[in-house]
Amino acid sequence: MPNFIVQERDQRFLLFEVLNVQSLFSHPKFSEFSEDVASMVLDEAQKLATEVIYPTLNVGDKEGCRLENGQVYIPKAFHACYRAYCEGAWNSVDISKEVGGQGFPRILGAAAREWFSHNFAFLSYPDLTQGAAHLIDGFGSEEQKSKYLPGMVSGKWGGTMCLTEPQAGSDVGALTTKAVRQPDGTFRIKGTKVFISGGDQDLTENIIHPVLARIEGDPAGTKGISLFLVPKFLVNKDGTLGRRNDFEIGKIEEKLGIHGSSTCLINFGDNDECYAELLGNEREGMKIMFLMMNGARLGVGMQGVASASAAYLHALQYAKERLQGTSIERFKDPTAPRAPIIEHPDVRRMLIWMKSHAEAIRALLYFTYFCLDKWETAANEEEGESWRGLVEILTPVCKAFASEAGFQVADMAVQVYGGAGYTQDYPAEQFLRDARIAPIYEGTNGIQALDLVGRKLAMKSGAYFRGFLEHIGQSLGELEETPATGEIAKAVRKALGRIEESAFIFMQASAEGRLVVPLSYAHPFSRMLGTVVCAWLLTWEAAVAAKKLEEARSAGKALEVGEDKEAAFYQGKLLSARYFATNVLPQVEALFQGIQSQDLSAVEMHEESFA
Ligand SMILES: Cc1cc2nc3c(=O)[nH]c(=O)nc-3n(C[C@H](O)[C@H](O)[C@H](O)COP(=O)(O)OP(=O)(O)OC[C@H]3O[C@@H](n4cnc5c(N)ncnc54)[C@H](O)[C@@H]3O)c2cc1C
Structure with missing residues (x-):
């Protein structure tokens, strides 16, 4: 079964060449994991996703759910999926081993789940069960754990x-x-x-x-x-x-x-x-539920990643096959052969936008899951706190930025297909419809932005936010010294400065009693922060890709794009990063100008004037 679900090479590159998740496996908690084991896990996830779960995407959509005599019936095809999912124990990858789960590192569980998240109508059932089991594992009495967890962990x-x-x-x-x-x-x-x-x-x-x-x-x-x-x-x-x-x-x-x-x-x-x-x-219900909601927010961010990835791969395949128009060189020649639409610069504009966004939000989500693992396996409290700070700042951004990008990529995929994309003959329209829920549930993206600005920036007297700025600033220092990424890293640093300046503007306005300023600009700020973190992560990836190409050259392997798949992949990473830094990152400056102006037109407008 071909894979039009996950950018598989990008996934492995990010895990094993960029984040170096192997570093987690030396911790006693994850001692039974290795790069080979993690690779095998991803192979199995890919097999289940492509052979069993993906084929139910459209039939599940068509059949839907029904309520009869007080009982809900879900699509029949999901039953076999669910059995296979539970037999493979995918429903308990994040649950601790003490209560019968798999105890995977979060990052590995998330990477496996990316394979299934394109079909989040199906995934909603086992994912919510896993979230509820987490709550009982974390806060239940021994009696509640033994009463409820075995049934939930087994998937019964x-x-x-x-x-x-x-x-x-x-x-x-x-x-x-x-x-x-x-x-x-x-x-x-x-x-x-x-x-x-x-x-x-x-x-x-x-x-x-x-x-x-x-x-x-x-x-x-x-x-x-x-x-x-x-x-x-x-x-x-x-x-x-x-x-x-x-x-x-x-x-x-x-x-x-x-x-x-x-x-x-x-x-x-x-x-x-x-x-x-x-x-x-x-009276601790909200505190407890937040535990589940934080995991669920990252899960919704992963839905954005999966939507973007699957929509992009489908559109890419279509662009290679659909013949329309001629190549630029022969556009005046009516006898010229029809060219696949991937040859047209405007289609390429859409494809690179989709590719860079899909890869950027994958990096954003995986990095945050990685920080979660680092927090849980930290050698001491101080180290744990520094990782925790990144998780706290990035969780609402993962949910909001990735869910919006997931929808926008799905939207652009429909555009690449042209009229065919608007029909039910192709899955593009379903990706678009399915992706629309992600910016709404688990707390709307507006509410995520308020969480970021109203709660997270000030957490621990601002220490988490300062730690976040320092972490990225330090990494940018290294990337500025790397010839392949020096220029784009400088652009990212300038944009990072705008984040700091915006936070200062919010702080000052709040101190002067003008809370309306941060409340009005929370969402633009959240977008700025998501864009900057994505640009930084893509720059980091580009530096690794450049190093790999250089190493291959020094070893006498003349890697030529077009002849060598790996060379093409690494070149793709360099160009994705350059594209994002030159075409997407400048939006941060525009958003900053709005914040700097502190313009309150939206608030000042009388309800009658909205007409
Ligand atoms: C398909 C689907 C599945 C769902 N699954 C679940 C589930 O399993 N469990 C569950 O409990 N819920 C679930 N929900 C509910 C979901 O979490 C809510 O729809 C969501 O939190 C928004 O609440 P609301 O729909 O009442 O919108 P409202 O709260 O009425 O919001 C409407 C608009 O106003 C904005 N808004 C509201 N208050 C403020 C404010 N103070 N400041 C700024 N803006 C504000 C919102 O951002 C939004 O744009 C689901 C919803 C859907 C559609």
């Missing part, structure tokens, strides 16, 4: 994440679902949750719903929220399933894309009999 049971309510979307603190304390220490839940992915399905025999609710009498806002486990079927002491819990699926949403993912409205406790168990401490 599913899991979800129930935050959103009709009146409480971005504003989670406005939730009204209530929890009533019972004499035996358990609770009864009553309320309505909407948009719950995998809220019901016919894949697993039970579903464990982590539900945010407020215990009667607890304060309003996020501080009064607790987290509960609400199983679809109650679990008896001997592990068998008991009565059906008291909640109903009110409807499933008809959506723009990800039709194979069931998005459910759930009414909990219409008969006041919805059993629930507290997870963790009372």
Whole structure:
């Protein structure tokens, strides 16, 4: 089966030649991993993705989900996928070994998941289960762990994440679902949750719903929220399933894309009999849920990477095959043979834009996962804190920047296909529809930007942000000394300076009581930061590529592009970086001018004037 899903060579280059993830394998936690083992894992992921999961992308979209007599049915084709996925234990790669998971380094689990993320309607089921299992592993009592985790880790049971309510979307603190304390220490839940992915399905025999609710009498806002486990079927002491819990699926949403993912409205406790168990401490629900949400934000960023990669590879293949017009040299000759559209400079403009963005956001996501592993395996607290700082700053940017780029690349893929891209004869239109959800769920991109500006910049009195600037600044110092990347590294450094200046403008405006300035410019700032980090990572990659070409030349191997695949790959990396630095990075300057002006037209405009 050909691979039009992941830029496979780029993936391995990034892992093993740039980030050098091999350095993680010397840590006792990952001692059973090596480059060979990691390579084998990726080979297996590729096989499952291309042979089993990719073929269900379109049929899942066409069949969609249905609700019959209170039970949700998902696309039939997803059942075989799910079985193969669980048999390969892909559903537990990030879960700790102590509770039966695989305990992969995060970066390796993420790289494997890139292979599956192009079909995120399917992936929503095992991914949310893994996230819910993480919560129980991290915060559950021993009894809860032994009661729920074996079923979830094996894939026999599913899991979800129930935050959103009709009146409480971005504003989670406005939730009204209530929890009533019972004499035996358990609770009864009553309320309505909407948009719950995998809220019901016919894949697993039970579903464990982590539900945010407020215990009667607890304060309003996020501080009064607790987290509960609400199983679809109650679990008896001997592990068998008991009565059906008291909640109903009110409807499933008809959506723009990800039709194979069931998005459910759930009414909990219409008969006041919805059993629930507290997870963790009372009123710490938001803190606990953030653990799952941070992992899920990176997961949504990976959806952006996967959408971009798959849309790009499909468009590239089409551009090589579709004949239209003639080559530039013979454009006046009506008898000239028709040329594949990849020969036209304007099509190449689109292709290099897509390629550089797909590779840039892959680098952004993988680097952040790598920092997460470095944080978890750090030799001491100080070192751990420096990696943690990068994760904290980059997580909202990974979610927002990569999900937007994923959609934009999918959009450009449709353009490369021309009219064919707008039809259902090709997958480009589905990539576009499916990718549109990523900037919305897991906290909209507007909310991610507010998290970055309102919370992350000031975290630890600004130490994380300063550490972030220093980390990139130091790396740029080396890249400036490298002949192949000197010029572009200087441009990246100038843009990095604009980030620092913008943060200063926000700080000053806030100190003067003009909070409206950072609130108005949070999203442009988040885009600036994403663009600069991507430009830096592509420059780093270019320096490695230049070194590889130089080493090959010194060893007497005359690597010629056109004759040698590796030479072509490395040249592609050099040109991607140059393109991004010269054509995309300058946008940072334009965004900075907006911030510097502190123009508040949007805020000043009267509602009537918007007409
Ligand atoms: C397909 C799908 C699957 C989903 N899966 C799940 C799931 O599994 N579990 C779950 O709990 N939820 C899920 N959601 C819900 C999703 O997380 C919410 O839709 C999202 O958080 C936004 O909330 P909302 O739709 O109420 O929009 P709103 O909060 O009403 O936002 C509307 C607009 O206003 C902006 N906005 C709102 N408040 C502010 C503010 N304070 N400052 C600036 N801008 C603001 C937003 O950025 C957005 O642009 C899913 C949604 C969809 C569509």
